Amino acid sequence: MQETATASPTVKETLIGQRVRKPDAPDKATGKTRYINDMVLPQMLIGKVLFAGRPHARIVRIDTGAAQKLPGVHAVLTGKDVAELRFGFVRDNVALKDKVRCEHDEIAAVAAETEEIACRALELIEVEYEDLPGVFSPEAGAREDAPQIHDRFPGNKSLAFEFRHGDLAAAEAASELIVDNVFRPHHVTHCCMGTSCAIADFDHNGKLTIWTQTQYPYNYKMDLAPALGIHPGDIRVIQPPVGGAFGSKLDVYPYEPIAALLARKTGRPVKVMYSREEEFKASPTRQAAIIHMRTGCTRDGVLTFRTADVLLDNGAYTSWGPTIPVIMMRTTSGHYRVPVVDFKAQAIYTNNPYAGSFRGYGNVQTTWATAQQMDMLAEMVDIDPLEFHLKNAQRSGEVTPQRSFLRECALVECLETAATASDYSRKRKEYAALRDAPGRYKKGIGLASSIHNAGGAKIHKSDGIGTILKMDDYARVTVITGASEIGQGIDAVITLIVAEELGVPLEHVTLVNNDSDVAPWDVGVHASRTTFIAGNGTRRAARKAKAQILNAAAKMLEESPEDLDLRAGSVVRNTDGAALIKLERVLRQMHFQAEPELVMVTDYYEPKSEPEGAAHVSDHSAAYSHAVHIAEITVDTLTGEIKVDKVTVAQDVGRVINRMGLEGQIEGGLAIGLGYALSEDMRIENGMLKNACFRDYKLITAPEMPPLDLHFIESHCAEGPYGAKGISELPTIVIAPAIANALYNATGVRIFDPPMSPEKVARAIFERCAPAGSGAVEPRLAGTAA
């Protein structure tokens, strides 16, 4: 796949598709990087939050007297201090609460000289609660007699979404085969290595500077301002290096306004940072849901319709989590050619922890359902799943019922590549035949795919980015960009693109992208959009700079600008590649001539996509992409342990930009998806999290990472930078159902409620072999001696 670099002087060597390391890698690997969590400002106080520790209660009385008097305490705040400062997607949240609606509700906050004093002060705060009956599942919350969580949201109803297309009754009538299942995707959380942290400081003009981990600095101001009662324009957002975000920092969470409120009250900088236990309890989750899905097809295996009736566990407040149906419905309607669609989703308030956005954004949950139903239907039609997928796969130029325009569609190529590389069809048949043969360990292979936006998603009014590019007298380039770096590697991509366009070494490019008072607008790191959007913005800015430089150089050299190019730090002649003058000399001459000019260009790029709109019929992304995963597993049918032996990935990436970054994103995305599939599970009982630590919350660790066989399909997206598409969510989305399908292939059992933990798998296999009431104790054990 690697493009061969050539030494010919007339053919330009390209960096596109090469392996480039992240500029910050040495500092991170050696511990030099100062993360926000490490930051200390002069005069800084430590803020601590008193959490309710109960799921639903009335606050009868709070007494902060003793805490206020403790030496070293500078401020104590409670719900009274923030009464009408509502914030959040539907303004249902407030930094400090007047009523308890979930375990981690923030009841009071203190700012003190040290953490010890702050903790001691929390212990001195007396709160009397009157516990209320709670709502711990969306079904329970939807019942007529359910306790009400918010007065303003009767029936515990949060957001609702609907999309219908085609004549469902007719499609059902035309369907010879229908699968009908209820899937229950569970709660998981991001587990960022850097726990949530914010430092706030007000100046005496009332302007707030906030150091945060946010991944959407500009709309963040808009969302934070109402929680403080100030104007968004009076907020400066600074983003120091962060230890992960994965969607968890795509909203304002109460600790941020709390830091700011304490800072305003004390007139000093205040830092609020969560412990790991607080992080587990108080950071957002992936949305749990109940998905009732039906899919139909003809006897020949042609899809006829798909319906999804989704009940979402909103949790106590509405963050971005409940908006995931926007993406869920795109998959419901666009994962393979589905002529008739009926989608509805209702988010229900519960007293559980509340959901935010998380890599995959609803598509993890939906693909868990759609990709398993594709496998089930293939079996009912009795054809190889690969053939079934190919039969229903869209081709370039097709348009989905929601009007997603699949300009460059490589689904067929992804399917064929992955199936061939893994010898899928042969293995699937072989393993299925061995399913009921004696033997404790069973092998299985499973195929799954999905579709995702790969050119941003115009959920907000703008999906654009501003870029400023300047060059100094030594040909060093600074790119001032709205694109946030949260570990995903946009720093390497931008550096690579600038070096590609301007012919400068990678090390000569500096990025400034962490201060909202300096860098221009961007909607944020989400929706797999940053390489696509910021890549385009950077390329356009670099090309403007290049045109300016070549024009000036042409004048100096008495050549025509079209005959010149920038390579290896020089202006070269296109025809023979001869270096004519050093780039830095050109820049100095431009600067110091009679009519001086500096190279400093600006660009605003807005992708050609349509706003989502209330009807959800719009080409909301500038590109779409597919990925296919084929998982090969070994199941211990007695303990239920699943070992993932290998994953073959074929993904339409448009074009490889930074190969190393791409591999890293796919590996990292898969690790999150594997945890979701196999072991990660927030054990929430009656609203209380029972496993708020890494001992009992099981992330995937290095020994469980399977070998990966990665295939990058290059569909050359016309709108993407150099043809690239966004890539980073699909790896998380597709892997879980691939394993579920492999589990079925191996054992004949299907798990509808992730994770596929050893216990669940063992139980399902046990029950399959010993039908209830058969009296058999351990039917399989006898056969295990061999």
Place this chain on the structure above:
Amino acid sequence: MSETSEKISAYLAPRRLDEALQAMADGDATVFCGGTDLAPQTESGARQYQAKLLNLRRIEGLCGIDTGGGEIRIGAATTISDLRRNAPLAAIAPALVEAAEHFASEQIRNAASVGGNLCNASPAGDMSPPLLVLGAAVELACWRDRAVQVRRVPLEAFFVSPGKTVRRPEELLTAVVFERPADGFVSRFRKSGPRPALEISTVSVALGARIADGRLSGVRVALGSVAPTPLRARHVEAALEGRPLDATTIAAAVAATADDARPIDDVRASAWYRGHLVRVFVEEVLNDVRRD
């Protein structure tokens, strides 16, 4: 819980056992070996430090594995990594080394001690089942009458309930000892958790027995995580003792697990799954021994 104090007022790292025991005589010392149980427990607030913090790691003679004589002796401060790398021990007591093999991660194994594992008295402690099937005893030492006094307690009688043992506050566990197993002795260990690495046992099973002419004798079976303490599975042992190791005996032993295991539902696993795994592992270790 023992009496608590708010602050540590003294940190002690003695070189001699008698110094350590004198420091413990008032019962107000927190013993710290690897700290891999203690640190998380104090951090979460489940436990408080007492006035003195006593580091065991520098005490001479508290660390080391002696496999030379008729009695095998493992010093309390010996790390799990030391066990794992000890070739003579692997030949004598493979179950113990297997348990070390599946213990936590490299970093934890380098710090965690055998004595700490036993004194922590978790039903999931991985050293307990293999040591129980080896018939081990612990040595408890204290400072009394101006001298070091040592008593031996069989490991079976050591555990009282989760986190509680018969060790008195002024006593230090100094060593674990067991008789060199006779010829023909076999032992096995098996544990499970939802993830292969860095895992607290959902269930663990150890088997130790002599095998001669296809029959088992001196059978010891121990189970972890299925009751408030690690325990000997007496019914399973009875089903095996003196019997030919065939399919019928194995089936009887598997069935007898129901009389020994008293598993509960908790955040890590359901009682059903624990009971199921005990059956699976008992059968697995017996089949494994039978094949050899």
